[in-house]
Amino acid sequence: MGMTISEKILAAHAGLDKVVPGEIINAKLDIVHANDVTGPVAIKEFNKLGLEQVFDKEKITLVPDHFTPNKDIPSAEQSKVMKEFAQKMEIKHYWEVGRVGIEHCLLPEQGVVLPGDLIIGADSHTCTYGALGAFATGVGSTDCAAGMATGEAWFRVPESLKFVFHGTRFQPWVSGKDLILYIIGKIGVDGARYKAMEFAGEGIRCLSMDNRLTICNMAIEAGAKTGIIEPDEITLEYVKPRAKREYKVYKSDPDAVYEKIYEFNTEEIPLQVAFPHLPENTKSVDEASGLKIDQIVIGSCTNGRLEDLEVTAKILKGKKIHPEVRCLIFPGTQQILLEAMRRGWIETMIEAGAAVSTPTCGPCLGGHMGILAKGERALSTTNRNFVGRMGHPQSEVYLCNPAVAAASAVRGEIVHPREVMNNG
């Protein structure tokens, strides 16, 4: 009986030949990660251990991205705690504002997280790195503290669910975001609870890394422990120029055991919109058509990458944001922002009347830089539409891909991109 990619990575890091779902293992970690919200709590717990140093200063990543640039005095204090810890412990992977980006855009881009890694991060969207063929999962601050101290964590080996996409033809404007929203709509927000979601098939293999990162990013929205994709040529093309250390490619055995296999045809998937207040409340964009919008958010660890900005610029080119709409754009990293600027996309966005921000998690979690008032409605490329997620408890968040968001920004209501692209 073979093993899945998830089981192989866990077994290798636990020093075992084989693991089976349900087994509790202790495993060695390649990366332990935290941000400016979870980091200070982890540091407080770490300090209770009375240790002088972390297990390995090259294997810890601290990314101040949630409330940065610091939105108020308490946030500034939190960032300071993390910065001082990074200095004291000589943490290699710490970035200040101006160099920092949104954690799950930054770490893959910088080649810090690599195929075959076992990663824990005190942020639920740590599962993003599964797109590189790593086993990466979100934990809380105390698990993170223990990881920083020992370089190890305990895991319950998860059952794997396989999501196979047949075909390589997609409906126009459909992206990785639509695939993952479609799955969550089918299985629900606890449909993969405690499990590993493995994405496979030619419909995945034909996708760019940006799209794959988006898919794995939202595995947590189905309750999963991780989302993961076997590395292929596209993965290695992305990884090779970035990696500064050894990495290992794992693949699932042909006779690996899955708790369940879901199969989809790529052509069946329409553009998705998730209605409040759960990501599972998905409908096709045509069913959402006509809903008036106050704010558009394009960016985040889900959709703040170069291809997301490319499609946004393509749609906004030569058009104007609807006069009653605020359109906020958050590139994921400084490198992404710079590249978009060089290609003229930022100019296109500003000329259209959008606000372009420095990288930050900002409004996605209702932190800052775009909070909703009572009764306001946002259409956003972020990952969650819970009650109060982007501001007032009586505001609403709808989730979609960047093309739908950009087109809707122009129209002032939710529309299919074809509605604003008739002439080009």
Added chain:
Amino acid sequence: MGRAWKFGHDIDTDAIIPARYMNRSEPEHLAAHCMEDADVSFAPNVKKGDIIVAGKNFGCGSSREHAPIAIKAAGVKAVIAESYARIFYRNALNIGLPILECPEAVAGIEAGDEVEVDLVSGRIENKTKKATFQARPFPPFMQELINAGGLIPYVKEKTKNA
């Protein structure tokens, strides 16, 4: 013995502690806003020893440990749910917030009922309705963590012996 506060399915961590309060992490600050976006009357009225009773997938969403910290600091003795999201489950065990999985108890307890919970045996008694329930036992490894007093004391012991 405490009163039951009843919540539905998929109570997410944004509802348990909205991110707008996470610019600080002191337990008493978080407790003052606990469950605010699910029930604004909770934080001002919850009493020490009260119980949270909820449906499936309690604590879904973000990894914020601020969520179980807020519940614990609000004085809640235990959470009883049909099921838990995995990060919340780990976090609660790690910080010592008692959580019990018992769909039967969730069905058999209404808001305001007086509930007695024995954390050692997992026995749940609804004094108001005169009914008892048995929560699912923790797997042995988790029981070891709980017995150690949470993850940090457990690791402290381990690093001391290393």
